[in-house]
Amino acid sequence: MNAIIESVGLRRSYRGFDAVRGVDFTVARGELFALLGTNGAGKTSTLELLEGQAVPSGGTVRVLGRDPFRDRAAVRPRVGVMLQEGGFPAELTVLETVRMWAGCTSGARPAGEALELTRLSDRRTVRVKQLSGGERRRLDLTLALLGRPEVLFLDEPTTGLDAQSRRDTWELIRELKAQGTTVLLTTHYLEEAEQLADRLAIMHRGLIATTGRVADVVAERPSRISFDLPADRFLGELPPLAAMGVTRHETEGRTVRLETRELQRTATELLAWAHHAGVELRALDARSASLEEAFMEIARGLENEETR
Template sequence: MDRNEHEHVIEVTDLRRVYGGGFEAVRGITFHVKHGEIFALLGTNGAGKTSTVELLEGLAVPASGRVRVLGHDPHTERAAVRPRTGVMLQEGGFPSELTVAETIRMWAGCVSGAREPREALALVGLERRADVRVKQLSGGERRRLDLALALLGDPDVLFLDEPTTGLDAEGRRDTWDLVRALRDAGTTVLLTTHHLEEAEGLADRLAILHEGRIAAAGTPAEVTAAQPSRISFELPQGHFLGDLPPLAELGVCGHETDGRVVRLRTRELQRTATELLLWARRSGLELRGLDVRSASLKEAFLGIAREASARTASAPKETEYAA
C-alpha cells in the first residue's frame, strides 16, 4: 500500500484474546484506523489496552477475530509489516553501560532504511545527551530514547504505548508536537495513554475500553457530547432550589446541592443556561459563581466506566462448566 492511499491502515474485527486459565482480556472488539490518523485507546488498568496493542504489533495470536495492519496479518505476515512499523513499548530494555549514541547506532543496524542516528535523537531533543550512558538518563529521557528508536525506520504506522509516562510538562508538550507533525506527514499513529488531556488534545478519534470491550468510540467531541453538561451557581440568600422553575422544564436531567451551591446536569446546555439566566433576570437575582461548561473527556471517561460497571454488575452471570 502506498503511504498516500486513503484507506484503513489498521482493521480490527471481533478481536478476542484469552490468557492461560481462561481469562478473556479482549472480548470481541471492532474498530479501524485511517491513514494519517491519530487513534487513542483509553481505559483503566486491566481494560485490555496493552493486550490489544500486542495483537496489532504481531506479538501474539488472537483467540479469534481478525487483525490487519497495512493489509497484512501482523503475526503470520510479520516480514511484510514489521519494516513499516515503529513500536514504543511501555518500558524499554537498554544495556545500561552503552551511551545514547551507541544504543541508537546498535538499533539502527537492525532497521531497514534507518534514519541517521543524530536525526532521530534531534527529533526527541536528545542530541546533547548522545555521549551520556543510558544508566545516567532520567526516566523522562529514557522515554525520549524509546521514542527515538521507534522513529528510526521512518515508519508508516507508529504504535505508542503510554508515550509520555515520566515526562515533565515541557517534554510532554514537545512529544505531542512531534506526534502531530508525524501525523501531518502521513504517519498513522495508534497510542494508549492514561492522560485524558493527552487523548483529548492529540487524538482524531478514540475508543474507551472497559473490561475488554469498547464502551464508547468516536471523536473526542462525539464521546464527550454523550455525557451531560454542567451548570453550577450559588443561590442568593433567602432563595431555595424550589424557587427555580421546574427542573424538567429547564431540561435538567440531574442535580445536587452543597449548601447554597446548586449543580445541574443537562443534555441541552444552551436551553438550560438560557432559561436559567432569564429566570434570574426576571427575579432580579445575581447567580454568583456561575460556571457553565460542557463535559470534559475525563468526565465522559468516568461516566462511561461507571455505566459499564453498572451494566456488568446487573448482567446475568454466565454458567460455569468444565471444558
Template sequence: MNAIIESAGLRRSYGGFDAVRGIDLTVARGELFALLGTNGAGKTSTLELLEGQAVPTGGTVRVLGRDPFHDRAEVRPRVGVMLQEGGFPTELTVLETVRMWAGCTSGARPADEALDMTGLGGRRAVRVKQLSGGERRRLDLTLALLGRPEVLFLDEPTTGLDAQSRRDTWELIRELKNQGTTVLLTTHYLEEAEQLADRLAIMHQGLIATTGRVADVVAERPSRISFELPFDRFLGELPPLASMGVTRHDTVGRTVLLETRNLQHTATELLSWAHHAGVELHSLDARSASLEEAFMEIAKNLDHEETR
C-alpha cells in the first residue's frame, strides 16, 4: 500500500480527558476513507491531528511522508482542509472571499473555476452574511479545493445541504478521487460513507472499533427477509429454518422476520417452498444489511460492553 496518511498509536488529551486513545490508521494514495462515529467519538480531534492543526499527545502521524505539524511548510501547500465551520468576513462577497483566500494559496486555481466546481458561480456577488447554511458549506469546500490538493480532508462536508446539493457534492468528490486526490472525510450521513468510501473506520470513545472495506463491514451483519403469511398458513409449515440458512427468526402478528448469512440461499429456499405449496407471501422484502444497521449494532454492542 502506497500510504499517504499514516498514524501509529495516535493520542490526544485535553487536561484529564483522552479524546484520542491510541489509533493506527493508514490511507492509500487515491483512496477515499471515511471516519465514522457517534458525537464525541474523537473524529474531529483525530482529523485535526492528521491535518497538522495540533501536536499529538502521543504516537506519530505522517501525511505525504511528513509530520503535518512540524513540517507544515512542506505539507500544507499540498493539502486541502474543509473544517466543520469556516470563519469568513461576513461583509465580503463570495468572490472577494475566494480571491482573498487564493492570495494565500500556492498555485491557486482561478476563483471563477473554483466557484463553478461547487455550484456557487451564480452567487459571486452575494455577501457571505446573506448565504444560506448550505451555501456556506459549499464556500468552505471551494476554499479547500483552491490549491488543487493532493490530499483533501473533509469534516462533515454536506451538513446543511439539500438533497440535490448533497448529491452534486458527492459527484464532485468522486471526480476528485478519480483524478487521483486522496480523500479522508468524516460524516454523520452513513449513506454518504456507503456511497463514497473505499474503506472506513468506526470510532468509539477515542478508539477504532472496526475498520475495513465498506462491503466487508456490512457483510459481518446478517441479511433480512420479511413477509406476511396467509391466515391459513403457519411458520411450522416452512422447511426447517436451519436448513434454509436462517440464523434467527421472529414473528410479529402474521409477519415473519428471518435473519440469514446467505441471503440468496434462504430466499431461494423460501420462494421454492411458497411456489410448490401455492402460498402467496404478502409484503415480501429481502435485503442485505446496510451500513447504518452495522453502525448501530457496533455502537450498541460497545455501549453494552462498557456498562457491564
C-alpha cells in the first residue's frame, strides 16, 4: 500500500495525561479514512499531530513521506486542514476572508471557484459574524480546499449543517476523493463514516480499539429480524431457530426478535415457514447491523472491561 499518512506508536501527553497512547494506522493514496470515537477518545489530538501542529510525545508520523512538523514548509502547501472552528475576523465578508486566505496559500484557486464548490457564492458579501453556524462550517471547508490539496484533514466537517447541506458536502468529498485526494475524517455522525469511508478506526481513551474496512467492522455484528406473531400462533411453532441460523432471540408480548449472522438464510426460511403455515408476520423488519450498532457495542464492551 502506498501510504500517504502513516502513524507508528503515536503518543501525545499533556502534563502527565496521555491523550494518545500508541496509535498505529496508515492511509493509502486516494483513500478516505475515518477516525471515530467518543468525546475524549483522542481523535482531535491525533489529528493535530498529523497536521503538524505539535510534536508527538512519542512515536512517529509521516504525511506524504515527511514529518509534518519538522518538514512543515514542504508538507503544508500540499495539505488542506479544516479545524473544528476557524475563528475568522468577524467584520470581513465571506469573499474578503477567502481572498485574504488565498494570499497565504500556494497555488490558490480563484475565490469564486472555491465559493462555488461549497455553495457559498450567494453569501459572498455577507460578513462572517452574520453567517449561520452551518455556513461558517462551509466557509471553513472552502478555505481548506483553496490550495487544491493532495491530503485533506476534516475535523467534524458537517457539524451544524442541515440535512441537505450535509449531503451536498458528502457529494463534494466523494468528488475530491474520485480526483485522487486522500482524506482523513473525524466525525460524530456514524452515518457519515458509513457513507464515505473506505476504512476506519475506532478510538477509545487514546488507543485504537478496532480498525478495518467499514463492511468488515459491521459484519462482525449480527443482523436482526423482528416481527409480530398473530395472537393464535406461538414461537414454538417455528422451525428450530438454531437450524435457521438464529444465534439469539427474545420476545416481548407478541413481538419476536432474532439475531443471525446469516440474514438471507434465516429470512428465507422464516418466510417459507410463514407462507406454508398461512401466517402473516406483521411489522416484519429485517436488516443488517449498522456502523452505529457496531460502534455502540464496541464502546460498551470497552467500558465494561475497564470497570471489572
